[in-house]
Amino acid sequence: MSTIRHRSRSLLVVALALVAGTALAGPPKGKGGKGTSKGSGSGSGSGGDAGEIQMDDNGSGSAAGSAAGSAAGSDAGGEIEMDNPDQGSGSKDLAADLAAQDKGANIVQEGPVKKTPVSWKDIVVVVRKPFLKVRRTELTPFVATTMNDNMIQHYAAGGEFAYWLTDVLGIGVEGQYFTHTFSSTYDLVARQSRRLPTINDYLWSAALDFHYVPVYGKFAVLDRHLVTWESYFTAGIGAGESEVVPRDTKFPGFTNFLIEPNIGVNMRFFLAKWLTINLGIRDYMFIDKFEPTNRGEMGGMCVNCTGSEAQNNADSAFINNIMFQIGVSFWVPTSFDYTTFR
Amino acid sequence: MFTKQTIILGAVLAGTLLATAHQAQAQHRTNDLEKDVAVRHRRLLVAHRFEVTPLFESSIDADYEHTVGGGLKLEYHLSDMLSIGVVGVASTSIQTSLTNKIVGTLPDMDPGPNDKTPSQTQFLDHLNTIPFHGAAYVSLTPWYGKLAAFSSAFVAFDFYFQAGVAFAQLDSSCPSSVCNDTHPGTMGSDGSSPELNPKYDPPLNSGTKPGLYLGGGVHVFLSDFLALDLTVRDYAFSDNPSGADYNADLYVGNSAKLGDDNRFLHHLFFGAGLSVMLPATVKRTP
Numbered sequence: 001m002s003t004i005r006h007r008s009r010s011l012l013v014v015a016l017a018l019v020a021g022t023a024l025a026g027p028p029k030g031k032g033g034k035g036t037s038k039g040s041g042s043g044s045g046s047g048g049d050a051g052e053i054q055m056d057d058n059g060s061g062s063a064a065g066s067a068a069g070s071a072a073g074s075d076a077g078g079e080i081e082m083d084n085p086d087q088g089s090g091s092k093d094l095a096a097d098l099a100a101q102d103k104g105a106n107i108v109q110e111g112p113v114k115k116t117p118v119s120w121k122d123i124v125v126v127v128r129k130p131f132l133k134v135r136r137t138e139l140t141p142f143v144a145t146t147m148n149d150n151m152i153q154h155y156a157a158g159g160e161f162a163y164w165l166t167d168v169l170g171i172g173v174e175g176q177y178f179t180h181t182f183s184s185t186y187d188l189v190a191r192q193s194r195r196l197p198t199i200n201d202y203l204w205s206a207a208l209d210f211h212y213v214p215v216y217g218k219f220a221v222l223d224r225h226l227v228t229w230e231s232y233f234t235a236g237i238g239a240g241e242s243e244v245v246p247r248d249t250k251f252p253g254f255t256n257f258l259i260e261p262n263i264g265v266n267m268r269f270f271l272a273k274w275l276t277i278n279l280g281i282r283d284y285m286f287i288d289k290f291e292p293t294n295r296g297e298m299g300g301m302c303v304n305c306t307g308s309e310a311q312n313n314a315d316s317a318f319i320n321n322i323m324f325q326i327g328v329s330f331w332v333p334t335s336f337d338y339t340t341f342r
Numbered sequence: 343m344f345t346k347q348t349i350i351l352g353a354v355l356a357g358t359l360l361a362t363a364h365q366a367q368a369q370h371r372t373n374d375l376e377k378d379v380a381v382r383h384r385r386l387l388v389a390h391r392f393e394v395t396p397l398f399e400s401s402i403d404a405d406y407e408h409t410v411g412g413g414l415k416l417e418y419h420l421s422d423m424l425s426i427g428v429v430g431v432a433s434t435s436i437q438t439s440l441t442n443k444i445v446g447t448l449p450d451m452d453p454g455p456n457d458k459t460p461s462q463t464q465f466l467d468h469l470n471t472i473p474f475h476g477a478a479y480v481s482l483t484p485w486y487g488k489l490a491a492f493s494s495a496f497v498a499f500d501f502y503f504q505a506g507v508a509f510a511q512l513d514s515s516c517p518s519s520v521c522n523d524t525h526p527g528t529m530g531s532d533g534s535s536p537e538l539n540p541k542y543d544p545p546l547n548s549g550t551k552p553g554l555y556l557g558g559g560v561h562v563f564l565s566d567f568l569a570l571d572l573t574v575r576d577y578a579f580s581d582n583p584s585g586a587d588y589n590a591d592l593y594v595g596n597s598a599k600l601g602d603d604n605r606f607l608h609h610l611f612f613g614a615g616l617s618v619m620l621p622a623t624v625k626r627t628p
Binding site for chain 2: 147148149150151185188189191192193194195214215216217218219220221222223227229231293
């Protein structure tokens with residue numbers, strides 16, 4: 001007997017587990033499930049326990065099969081009532097709503113009806129972006145090189161600290177330090193044309209930048225891997241310093257403080273939630289001062305021989321310093337949460 | 343009260359459940375999509391189509407003469423990733439700001455044989471131009487995708503890379519009145535010694551030059567059969583743009599024996615064109 005009782009208890013445990021599993025996996029029940037709940041409650045004899053959820057309607061005069069359970073549980077404390085005491089007034093509202101609907105349905109529009117055919121443009125597919133930038137900070141070390149100077153090649157190492165106000169608008173500060181090499185044309189002009197080029201090299205620059213992202217997309221690599229990317233414009237204002245490279249090394253050079261607005265276009269490839277690769281072209285625009293062409297002994301006088309004299313008589317020119325930049329961005333916080341549903 | 347058997351049975355049941363759950367976690371989950379292509383029902387915008395592209399091309403960062411011109415690109419896409427094509431561009435030349443600056447400081451007249459400084463005419467007449475150039479190439483298109491511009495325009499694009507052979511027709515016309523050294527770097531027929539002033543030597547930088555070609559670009563599809571084609575091309579061939587002495591032997595030569603002032607140079611160009619894809623209709627992948 002004891003074995004049978006134990007087995008029955010064990011079977012009860014398994015049955016409960018299965019029921020629980022079924023309940024978890026089953027679809028949510030609405031009003032259609034009401035009768036089943038009542039039937040099981042009354043049949044098991046546990047319907048009168050405190051905390052029972054009663055979904056009866058007091059004034060509805062429900063089926064007889066549920067009456068036993070309702071009667072047993074209705075007096076218990078802690079019961080959650082889901083009755084609708086204002087059922088009568090609700091019915092009144094429905095009638096008013098129906099009347100209003102009928103009234104609206106009787107309105108007939110006169111004149112030609114404009115037909116608006118549905119096209120693919122009416123279907124707006126909102127795909128959740130795989131990368132969010134809003135309220136995140138971007139730290140970008142980068143390297144850069146000159147693209148449009150065939151006399152002197154500048155290389156720069158720098159960094160940018162940007163904060164993204166929205167997913168498309170960011171504000172940042174950047175700084176870079178330059179070094180340079182002379183290209184072969186610099187030597188050739190001197191040797192072939194007997195003319196020493198007048199050039200400046202750049203020392204450093206810093207800028208306050210604004211970024212705007214109008215383009216984003218994704219592409220497949222070799223028909224296998226999807227990579228998400230975006231393109232953004234940059235505009236900023238900053239400062240920098242250039243230095244004259246004297247044609248004759250016996251004369252001193254001088255430095256120029258530069259006001260440098262810049263514009264640029266960039267691409268960003270998303271590798272992880274905290275890591276991106278950036279490529280960009282930036283045009284730093286400024287008015288630079290160059291070593292004057294008349295410098296040296298002239299008529300027994302040394303013309304523009306000091307640095308300040310040369311700077312005062314310097315030749316000015318508007319310069320577009322176009323640079324190619326490549327960098328890696330680290331994003332803080334390192335992850336993000338979506339605030340909208342997919 | 344729970345008996346010993348109940349506890350054992352419960353423990354066995356719990357252990358079985360845990361073991362099953364553990365096995366389920368450890369089991370390697372495979373997805374049928376794992377080996378599938380990245381995009382289904384994709385429009386095959388280039389596969390088995392003929393591409394005709396009238397284009398504009400301009401040199402990038404040229405030293406002495408900008409090359410600006412128009413041409414045509416013909417390409418057949420053997421598959422979605424592989425294609426073959428040719429491109430040819432007829433050009434005119436514009437002097438660079440470097441040339442203008444140099445010319446502005448050079449003397450109008452020849453200062454004489456004892457001064458190696460060229461006159462303005464001698465300098466300009468040694469420069470060469472590229473009136474016609476082109477390439478035959480194989481193109482690989484490993485990237486394709488779609489972008490949204492200003493959240494309103496959704497367009498397809500692809501990136502491609504090209505490699506092949508290039509050719510260039512170079513032209514320089516230094517008249518004999520300017521380039522009048524008949525035996526640069528060598529003894530004259532009358533026994534005269536070499537002049538060793540390269541500003542009187544013929545530039546020797548004209549003619550047809552074969553070379554290598556590299557390119558990379560992007561198609562931005564405006565419709566199923568029209569695409570904006572942006573390309574950076576590198577035509578690399580032997581050249582001496584200044585027509586002057588490069589190897590510092592004091593004369594201009596173009597042979598290995600006498601010293602060649604030509605060297606293998608990269609000529610970068612930016613091209614923009616409008617590609618017409620034929621046939622105009624596209625197929626889709628499964």
